[in-house]
Amino acid sequence: MNGFWLQVLFGGLTSGSIYALVAVGLALIYRATRVINFAHGEFVVIGALTAASLVDPIGLPLAAAAVLGVVAAGATGFLFERLVLRPMGDKPVFVLILCTLGCSIAFRGAEMLLWGKDPLRLPSFSSGTSWKIGGAAILPQALWVLGVTAVVMMIVGFVLQRTAYGKAVRACAENSTAASLAGIDVKSVIAWTHLASAALGGVAGVLISPIAAIDFQSGLLLAIKALTAAIIGGLDRMSGVVLGGLLLGVIEAFSTVFISSAMKDAFAFAILILLLMVRPQGLLGLRRTQ
């Protein structure tokens, strides 16, 4: 493989990691509550723009700004659950989809008021020029993205598989009524899951901010993309969701080279529609029973 293709692959994996982080957050909420949150992309935007604005006009150190960005995203997610989703109760899926879409629009409006219309950027996490790996020029920030994503995924996997909280989330996913009968505080599990999921979105925003222009309009498309990734991989399996995210990033990177950068979203959705026709449960998804 020559350097050019390696570089394209690397670029794809970098944006794929971001999709994976956002998609894992979406899938967590889906597993705990059977709701897909179309406003989820806004947590990415809030994380990125909070951190960037704390560094630039305010002058906080990068690390502190990054942490506060993640905290801001998590707190927004927590409030979002408490103020919007919880009062909605068990309204039909139809209404919940529309409700989260409406919230996405409201968040977008609020972000525009807070941070203006132009994209904000965080400085790169480490200075220095790009590294040469096998003839490909790799930005240090891309390595940050890949490294942090890998660590976060391991933490998420560990928490879900090994801790009491993770077991509670999985119990809620199976059957929330039974879980509550078994003494699990379903409401608090759901609240914490929203906080964690939004914080994951914030992490994605902070990581990608130095290399991608994030502005108030970025959220909705990110959410739809992440959902596409999750569906491609299979919504009900975390490994599938991560695979879907990485795959979507790589597909986009190569379609930019082979087709056109202006058509990369169109290409991704065309693949989604084709996949839904032949394998609606996703690549790694479980067959849904009737």
Add this chain to the structure above:
Amino acid sequence: MNARLEIARTERQTEFGGRSSAWLVAAIVLAIVPAMLLYDSYLMETCASIVIFSIVLVGLDLVIGYGELLAFSHGAFFAIGAYVMGVLSARYGVPLPMGAALAIVANAVIAALIGVATLRLQGYYLAVATLGFGIIVTETLGTLVDFTGGWSGLRGMAPLVLFQHRVTEDIEFYGIGVAVLLIGIAIGRNVIHSRFGRAVRASGNDALAAEMLGVPTSQVRLELFVIGAIYASVAGSLYAAFLRVITPANFDVVTSINMVLMLFLGGKETLWGPVLGATILRVLPEVAEGLNDYKTLIQGALFVAVLMFFPGGIAGFLLVQFRKVGRREMNASIARSRDPQTSPDVADISPRGASGAPVAPYSKSTAGTVLRVDGLSKAFGGVAALDDVSFDLRAGQLKAVIGPNGAGKTTLFNLLTGVLQPNAGSIELFGRPFSIGRPHKIAREGVARTFQTPRLFANMTILENVLVGRHTKLRANLIDAIVRTPADRKEERTAAQNAECLLERLGIAHLACAHIESLSFGQRRLLEIARCLAMEPRILLLDEPAAGLNDTEKLELSRLLLNLRNAGITLLLVEHDMRLVMSITDEILVLDHGRKIAEGTPELIRRDKAVLEAYLGAGASHV
């Protein structure tokens, strides 16, 4: 009976009266608002665009409101309508009306293709697939610069010429828009109150129940989706002619979402409600210019607030006020009509009295087999719900399937109606092998079915529920629905009369125009059976018809079932009430843990050792 028919008719007229007053309100608003703004050209422009958006919204109301298909592709169809006409005019000099017609064809074809690909998905999957389609269309339009002019916009469209007159003024576009909108609402209303429209609402409310009544739900959804796309196409063409310069940004995903917001704000399932929603959303920023920066925030927050607190939107709120008055009048007329002679008279269906002696007893020797089940098995993830079950159902027989909970009775019904596919074994219906396929085809063969808990269409009146059952017996197609041909009117009238007679025979005719919520549980059962009878079924499957009924209702039910059998319908019922089963059935099939353990006349089953053991445990037969 005549008195009740009278009431039903007056009620329909009142309902129609209600609808015409809504029309009047809409017409007045449409006429007065621009008259007031006549000299303000900027506001006139806003009015024109409101009307054009409203045309899309009528189609959207059909798809999302009545059909409950949450698709976000209307922005794309709107764009295709605009761009096909625009590109044909700017690049090839095709006149705009011709271009608009071609755009309709293009949209219908594209909608059919996208519909086939995405409509079998539900909920989130449909939403994300159609959002994705919207993004594909805008990106494609932005990329094909040579044709569309890309993101900087398509220029060079010829002006709209109608009857040798160049249409340039905003007020002219407004006039054309209002005319198209009113035609669109009229067509939409005709469609919704037709055979097709009932199928649409039934598929949206409960697709499985609709399939069981012979409604081909996939086809209905696809046709509905194409109709919605045609509305968007017409509006898109008009919008392009009005704007003269169009860019893909006019039709992006946010536009699609905003249209849904207009629909819900105004009130779905009314056709005219969305006009209010479009007006409010377009006029608000004009009257409050200082709020421009807050526009997006307010729109989003408004959307969420409407969903949380006013699910019916503004129109829904108004209609509730209207209906409160209407309902009071209706209750009064029902009270007037009640007289002792018109109590439920199910016994009139056939000559069998309460004494229980069958007039035309079922005879084994003469009856042909209508349903033959052979070696049927079905397992769910390794657990056998039904294991090698065979039995025959002969014409005119009243047979019961009994067994403890989990014996596989409902699974059997699901297999017999095509809802589930068996793992092994065969089903023969009327001497032909069972066509494995969509449940509606089996319903068409003459198999009707009720559910353990009645599955009625809550978005329709009781009469309409019965008329959905009539679906397979009516012929009216989509064109009939749109133009209301005399033949269609006659068919609808006859169907409504038949349905009223049916309700009359079951003793619930006085409720024909009521909504489902006002029915008691027993009445819901009766209505579900009436809906099945409207199909004129040859076989009727009843899943626990007596569950939840009181003793009087049970007695009436057993009389009804015997009458149905004597009227020539073959009945198969799953039932737990042993007294009912033992007193009316010809034969009983006993299932336990998915296996057939006994079959025979009630007398035989009563003494069967295996049956007693299954019900009361081992050793019970010695007691």
